[in-house]
Amino acid sequence: MRAAFARFAPPLVTLVLILGAWALATGPGGLPSYLLPGPWPVALSLWNGLVGTGSFWPHIGFTLTSTLLGYVGGSVAAIITGVAAAESRLFERFVYPYVVAVQAAPKVALAPLILVWFGFGLASKVVLVALICFFPLLVNTISGIRGTDPELIEMARSFSRSRGFVFLHVKLPAAAPAIFAGLQIGIVLALIGAVVGEFVASDRGVGYLIGSATVNMSVTTMFAGVIVLAAFGMAGSALVQRIQRRVVFWDNAERHIVTPQETA
Amino acid sequence: MTLPPALRLREVGFSFPGRTVLAGLSFDVAPGEFVAVLGPSGGGKSTLLRLIAGLLPPAAGQVLVQGTVVAGPRRDVGMVFQKPTLLPWRTALDNVLLPAGFRRGASAGERTRAEALLAAVGLGDSAGYYPAQLSGGMAQRVGLARMLLHDPDLLLLDEPFAALDAMTRERMALVLQKLWQERPRAAVFVTHSIQEALLLADRVVVLAHSPGRIVADWPVPLPRPRAPETMATPEFNALALKLRRLFDEVAA
Ligand SMILES: Nc1ncnc2c1ncn2[C@@H]1O[C@H](COP(=O)(O)OP(=O)(O)OP(=O)(O)O)[C@@H](O)[C@H]1O
């Protein structure tokens, strides 16, 4: 109880201070509401969208669907490709340099093209999300497997263990922390991808909601949308972290927080 | 027909880029013979064991185990590494069972044996611990138990007790002697400790530095089982002193 209080009290204080500053800045004599609405109108808009009329839910459903499908698809593809790449000399020599090059390129720039190829519906968003999550996780998977302590591999080999055994019981677990770091980056990038896709062309989704609110000069709705997205980002991140703690229990995660370079 | 030597090195040489580690190394280990290899740090002892284990190919000469040329890791050779090299995501018991495919792959007999081996090295009640929960010395003992579960005909031990305190070290040496006497087999035991070498070995081989070569190959004619009392005998001390002198010469 006291531990929980000690943990949550400081950030709560910060939150109250921010809300107070926000209320002051948008109060009488402050910024006009068409630039920055106060916390209260935004809260009202959130309440309306989520509970009152419930008008946000179809958008939320759409964005979550494309985010999750794309994330899962992109991540599975990245891990499988990464494994194949890390275990194959040929792939490393012929393809890996390009993977690194593509990894450095901003994939969101491809959004318009992907929309042309895959249409304006769910498919294009899923593809964009998958593409954006794919590369950081691919690179992490490869470097995680490559980074396996060579003495552990040597040890397993000395006991006449097969290549499959070494991969499954030595390399893959050794790479797990790096793979989870990639999954952690990916979940945040996935949400960005989904929203960008919806910005470019969509008739649904939280990104669409924010985009159309801009056209209507409805700044409160924009803010409400951003808050919804932030909540999903945090929830997704926290979920992946929980799973990570479970699976990679032997690792102290701090060492593996990879700085997401030019990933999106 | 006589049995082939358990291990035979024929003019073995090895180099890392820009550095000759071993040159023209030849010696035999008879079946059931326990040989200690003493040598200066960086002298190529771990490299020598890697060559015997088939983890590195020799640049020159041949390594033969039970009469056949070593071309890769073999089932009848087992190694304890200088570092514990345990899988951090497996318990002590599972690490011991690695040669058998962990708990799931192991037979009931192997599981019982793994538990008995852990108990023999003094870790009976740490079977469920993960490597992060073990001290360096405990981890190294798990490595020893793992090698013994593999039950090889040729034991390779790379300073297995170097991380242990003096007391535990001596106790472990005696445990190893006991396990070895229950089933005597060829062993190459690398160590820095003259005492340990004389406590365990039938023969002591001393390597010199750069490149590693043999400067002495002496029998240890002390009766077994050897005990702490053995270390107080004049024979033991005379040999220890002789080795000490040689060692100082080699290092100088
Ligand atoms: N992977 C490697 N690459 C290059 N050089 C190496 C490698 N491993 C060992 N060496 C070099 O080979 C020499 C012998 O190393 P080795 O580990 O066999 O020595 P050692 O006798 O076991 O030493 P210690 O008693 O300190 O364990 C050393 O000079 C070392 O620097």
Ligand SMILES: [Mg+2]
């Ligand atoms: Mg060594």
